Amino acid sequence: MAIAITVLHDENGQFSGFAKVTRDITERKIIEEELRLRDRAIAASQNGIVIADVTNPEGRIIYVNPAFEKMTGYSALTAISQTFPLLPNADINHAELQKLQTAMATGKDCTVVFRNYGQDDSLFWHELNISPMYDQDGYLTHYIGIQTDITERKRAETALLISQNHLQYLVSSSPAIIYACKPEGDYDVIFISDNISSIMGYEATELISNQGFWVNHIHPEDAPQVLAQLSNVLAQGKYCLEYRFLHQDGTYRWVYNQGKVVRDETGNPLELIGYLADISDRKQLEHELRIALEKEKELNELKSRFISMTSHEFRTPLSTILSSSELLQHYGQQWTPEKQLTHLQRIQTAVNRMTEMLNDILVIGKAEVGKLEYKPIHFDLVEYCRQLVEEVQLNLKNQQVFSFTSQFPSISCYMDDKLLGYILSNLLSNACKYSPDGSSVTFTLYVHNEQAVFEIQDQGIGIPSEDLPRLFESFHRGSNVGNILGTGLGLAIVKKCIDIQQGKIDVETQIGVGTKFIVHIPLNINN
Structure with missing residues (x-):
């Protein structure tokens, strides 16, 4: 309550008493308390707050809170009576400046982001939100500016952008395709690196937008085995696969696919992440190596059979030649011409037989080496x-x-x-x-x-x-x-x-x- 006491005098000027007037000022006190709380909140705010009176042509600043002083390096004494907005060293691009000027000229809200320099030349990023205030007659009287220091956010955004650029470069220049897909069903692709186009001929959007694209492009002979292994991936947590995948040009390429399960904090599977590498050249080399090893094995077997054959097949005609020649040497003079001729023909037949065998060996030898x-x-x-x-x-x-x-x-x-x-x-x-x-x-x-x-x-x-x-x-x-x-x-x-x-x-x-x-x-x- 508010009590006012007035001394009363009579017509002769003599004291005649007191008059007391009592008024209920509860509402005023509430308003005053709210104002004090608001002032304390403004003063304690982490955001810089500035109020400008625009009833005068210069639009002078009439209030800045401590956060504004700390944020900009300008004291209240320096800032007050300066023209609003206080941006003497602001590095603001033309579009943002134009937006700010248009908003103030038309009496509208506006938010701009700019770089600024404090009195100590330190660089900081600010986000300034200005709001017009009107009196009861609808006239613009003040502007309230709320200035937020977003320097750390901008630094984080810059660091993130640099990191993203690094990652994008590494992904795009990598010989492997990086991907993320759903952990079940048709394992639909959620993300895939752009180098899919240079490695497999498809655009990334084709795999992301088409349901079942990945599964439907696995070679039909390999798909059952691949899907069977993936069906256990949630239990195992990771996988390594080799299979044939359909290239955009219609040919199948061998790929190596390695990945793992990504889970949330409660252990629920979110996605599979991994990479695909084209191993067609390696598979071709392995195939050629297998053929070479098989040929080497065949040649070794051929050599063994050749030794066995020659030792057996050459022994008979050689024995014939040896026995007939020895008989001719010891008894030839005693034999009739007919008997001598018989043994000579036996020698001739044996020689012809050996000649045929040698010719066969030469022919098959040339054929084996492609000559x-x-x-x-x-x-x-x-x-x-x-x-x-x-x-x-x-x-x-x-x-x-x-x-x-x-x-x-x-x-x-x-x-x-x-x-x-x-x-x-x-x-x-x-x-x-x-x-x-x-x-x-x-x-x-x-x-x-x-x-x-x-x-x-x-x-x-x-x-x-x-x-x-x-x-x-x-x-x-x-x-x-x-x-x-x-x-x-x-x-x-x-x-x-x-x-x-x-x-x-x-x-x-x-x-x-x-x-x-x-x-x-x-x-x-x-x-």
């Missing part, structure tokens, strides 16, 4: 085959009945006659070698789909089914050949010579009935 030359010429197949049959009959001197037939009296071709000779002579000699005396050997020649087809049918021992997978391997012989001489090189030479001429060979066989070889070789008559 068997292909030199095609034009010639007549029918005449060539007739002469070859005569030579085989003359050299083998077996008792089989040969039959040669041709679809046409003359067939022109463009082939390597030497390679063709290796093919047909080996097949014909085998037909004789593995057939009994008096049996038939049928040789048929015809044309089909611009290819010459050679069929050689015998009535020999046949080939066991278990030997067919290795039929064309060097030094491999059928399990039923018994004491029949052979090196196991003939059919290997046949297959190599056919492959060089881009042909093919099929076989039909039945134990005790006979074997038919069907050879297809392009005529190449257009050449």
